[in-house]
Amino acid sequence: MSHDTGADVDELLTMSRPELDRLFRAGHPGETPRGEGRGTVLTARGARVSKAVAALARLLAWQGKVFDRDGGGLRNRVTPFGIRAIRANVYQDESLLDGGECIVLDYSRTSLVAHWIRDEIRQVGPHLYLGIVYWGRRRILNFSLHFAGPNT
Secondary structure: OOOOOOOOHHHHHOOOHHHHHHHHHHOEOOOOOOEEEEEEEEOOOOHHHHHHHHHHHHHHOEEEEEEOOOOOEEEEEEOOOOEEEEEEEEEEEEOOOOOOEEEEEEOOOOOOOOOOEEEEEEEEEOOEEEEEEEEOOEEEEEEEEEEOOOOO
16 A cells, blocks of 8 residues: 655645645655655745745755665755755654654764754655655755655
């Protein structure tokens, strides 16, 4: 039985934080992604504002994440040039949101600039993951990662 909700990135951009939380809770860890995921910042501020912020963030700062072939780590694609930087360890653990299983993107031992950041992701659609960014234990924003095809 699939746990995918069928959500897509455009739909995620229209959701409020409570709606994103409900979707995250309904998601499942899925397989650890492999390869490049296109990132979208989700501000939960309404479709028009969210789409503008997401486009600006992708253009200037963050394009997504590139997961290692073995699934044990990743690098973020940052700057307008898509430089691969800001490494994280990747593993399954309990979510800070609800205690359920999720995939953790942990920067605490891999990055000087982001050592206080922890991302959590769950699969919410085919090739689509919904993420939460924490600064320590404080939530700061949501994001999505969309992969072009099977995570093989």
